[in-house]
Amino acid sequence: MLLSKYLLPTLKEIPREAEIPSHQLMIRSGIMRQLASGIYEWLPLGLRVLHKVENIIREEMDSIGAQEVSLPAIQPRELWEESGRWDFYGKELIRLKDRNRRDFCLGPTHEEVITDLVRREVRSYKELPLLLYQFQTKFRDEIRPRFGVIRAREFYMKDAYSFDATDKNAETSYNNVFETYSRIFQRCGLKFRSVEAQTGAIGGAFSHEFMVIADTGEEIIASCKCGYAANLEKAEGVPPAKVGGKAGKRSGLKELEEVETKNMKTVEKIGKFLKEKPDKFIKTLVYKTDGEPAIVMIRGDHEVNESKVKSYLGVNEIFLADEKTIEEVTGAPLGxxxxxxxKVKCKLLADYSVEGIVNGVTGANKKDYHLKNVNINRDYKVDEVLDLRRAKEGDVCPKCGKTLEFSRGIEVGHTFKLGTKYSKTLRATFLDKDGKEKYFVMGCYGIGVSRIVAAAIEQGHDQNGIIWPLPIAPFQVLILPVNYEHEKIRTISNRIYEQLESAGYEVLMDDRDERAGVKFKDADLIGIPIRVTVGEKTLAKNIVEVKLRGEKEVREVEPDQVQKLIPELTKK
RNA sequence: CGGGGCGUGGCUCAGUUUGGUUUAGAGCACUGGCUUUGGGAGCCAGGGGUCGUCGGUUCGAAUCCGACCGCCCCGACCA
Structure with a gap:
């Protein structure tokens, strides 16, 4: 490809709207442009990278016998009503009507469509296991699009779905895909790790996320040397014994006592006043869960992990209640x-950390008063004691007891073991060996293809620009004639270009009539792994320079040796 | 949705506080010409703007007021 004819609008300055390196560089290097919030255009250079990633995924999926399909992006309401997600998915689902005013949505994911397809077309256990996948543009009306293509409203994804006859087989399928995903991310040249995760809106039994390690990542990973790793949402709380012991055999219980705490609402203030440490406090939070109030209690020095509460209660929406609700429920203002x-009967959930508190402090449900010496099972009862807290720095690993480490990551893949969640609601069955009708056991698996591109840049860049891993680089080689008007330089450059092209390499030649400085800057910016510089000075010694984008070292070789050197450099 | 910020040629921004010397500017980019050619060149000549939109105040609005739209950041959603 000749650069003079290539649509590569590079930018010298950082676009105002871009915050993180990958977003800035994707725009500056002419990979993409923004059309609207969370909606992007892929330019030629970017699309090449996207296709590279896509092809790696396709090869790996095909290698485990997955079959590629292509499902509609536009999907009828009825199917989503059937699965119950027309309402459950909420505002994130982009809805539209056709000319007959029939409701449709733009697919944010394809469980419904694929399950529908399989229930219509697959009848027998003999056709199982079945693993189908596709590449597709997904639509999610994100609450807040962010970081360029990392959190976009329209994005490119590979999704896969497995159908099995038994739970055991489904697990085999799951593990199969899991391992394939590891290979895919490895081949893309990414530093990543897999972690246990919450199942969220997709639902199902359990799931793993694949995280690309990056400081700018949105996810927080809690991990341990023993191999345990989970995202913060999922990270298990420390077992009860470690957060202050179980309720039950406890001694030294004192009389319940009411104390005036005028204008003191925070754990910190009251703690100072009563000379009690935060771990004596039973923080009592009123939540609204799908409209219903619920109370969550946690020790004063901990934070509630709302997604745990949400998944325990099985509700769609959860947020801290407004002051009015708090007054209705407690009879006192906030604090x-x-x-x-x-005052009002509602679900009372306690985190493990609450159980061990002896002679604790809580609000009195009365303005300007708190209670001292509050004890569980004597003064109050709870519906359930469970793990509701957010893991934090200093926590120990739930598996081995060592201190957890925290790091950040970008989620690029997610695998779910769905079980029969969708096959049941959509009544997708097959006839088993024994002649009985059974539900398919499903799994679903996603890779954010466009997000991988951003993640790779987040991991591979310096102050001058992108440093692509070779397998997903838009081109392998960039030829940089220092002055293309110079006849000898042009002749040599053209020759190397033709040699490499005919040897099957993807080569970009900067044949523009630009000054050398401009070309070098652009070369660094777009980050092609191998740069071949052809200049007058070195040519006088019958030499051209070969340099890797990620290294300092410059190799000097004779022009005709380039075609021998490139295969060596691209080998690994 | 709540909180904060921003909106002026393609890009990055000045000008807005205190309305009138601004006939709306700068740098970069773009077009033509000359010179230059190993890390974002120089000179000359050009093209390109409903100052986000609509309404209001005023003799006069990029500048003041109101509404709306768009974009970004912090939080609740997720590949």
């Missing part, structure tokens, strides 16, 4: 809630 003497 004085406690489990003793609530």
């Amino acid at each position: 004085f809630a406690g489990p003793v003497g609530l």
Whole structure:
């Protein structure tokens, strides 16, 4: 490809809207442009990278017998009503009507469509296992699009779905895909790790996320040397014994006592006043869960992990209640809630950390008063004691007890073991060996293809630009004639270009009538792994320079040796 | 949706506080010409703007007021 004819609008300056390196560089290097918030155009250079990633995924999926399909992006409401997700998916689902006012949505994911297809076309256990996948543009009306293509409203994804006859077989399929995913990310040249994750809106039994390690990542990973790793949402709380012991055999219980705490609402202030440490406090939070109030209690020095509460209650929406609701439930303004003497009956959930508190402090459900010496099972009862807290720095690993480490990552892949969640609601069955009708056992698997491109840049760049891993680089070689008007330089450059092209390499030649400085800057910016510089000075010694984008070293070789050197450099 | 910020040629921004010397500017980019040619060149000549939109205040609005739209950042959603 000749650069003079290539649509590669590079930018010298950092676009105002871009915050993180990958976003800035994707725009500056002419990979993409923004059309609207969270909606991007892929330019020729970017599309090449996207296709590279896509092809690696395709090869690996095909290698485990997965079959590629292509499903509609536009999907009828009825199917989503059937699965119950027309409502459940909420505002993120982009809805539209056709000319007959029939409702449709733009697919944010394809469980419904694929399950529908399989229930219509697959009848027998003999056709199982079945693993189908596709590449598709997904639509999710994200609450807040962010970081360029990392959190976009329209994005490119590979999704796969497995159908098995038994749970055991489904697990085999799951593990198969899991391992394939590891190979894919490895081949893309990414530093990544897999972690246990929440199942979220997709639902199902359990799931793993694949995280690309990056400081700018949105996800926080809690990991341990023993191999345990989970995202923060999922990271298990420390077992009860480690956060203050179980309820039960406890001694030294003191009389319940009411104390005036005028204008003191925070754990910090009251703690100072009563000379009690935060770990004596039973923080009592009123939540609204799908419209219903619910109370969550946690020790004063911990934070509630709302997604755990959400997944335990099986609700769609959860947020801290407004002051009005708090007054209705507790009979007191914000800041004085406690489990003793609530006005309205609602679900009372306690984190493990609450169970061990002896003679604790809570709000009195009365303006300007708190209670001292509050004790579980004596002064109040809870519906459930479970793990509801957010893991934090200093926590120990739930598997081995060593201290957890925290790092950041970008989620590029997610695998779910769905079980029969969708096959049941959509009544997708097959006839088993024994002649009985059974539900398919499903799994679903996603890779954010466009997100991988951003993640790779997040991991591979310096102050001058992108440093692509070779397997997903848009071109392998960039030829940089220092002055293309110079006859000898042009002749040699053209020759190398033709040699490499005919040897099957993807070569970009900067044949523009630009000054050398401009060409070098652009070369660094777009980050092609191998740069061949052809200049007058070195040519006088019958030499051209070969340099890797990620290294300092410059190799000097005779022009005709380039075609021998490139295969060596691209080998690994 | 709540909180904060921004919107002026293709890009990055000045000008807005305190309305009138601004006939709306700068640098980069773009077009033509000359010179230059190993890390974002120089000179000359050009093209390109409803100052986000609509309405209001005023003799006069990029500048003041109101509404709306768009974009970004912080939080609740997720590949």
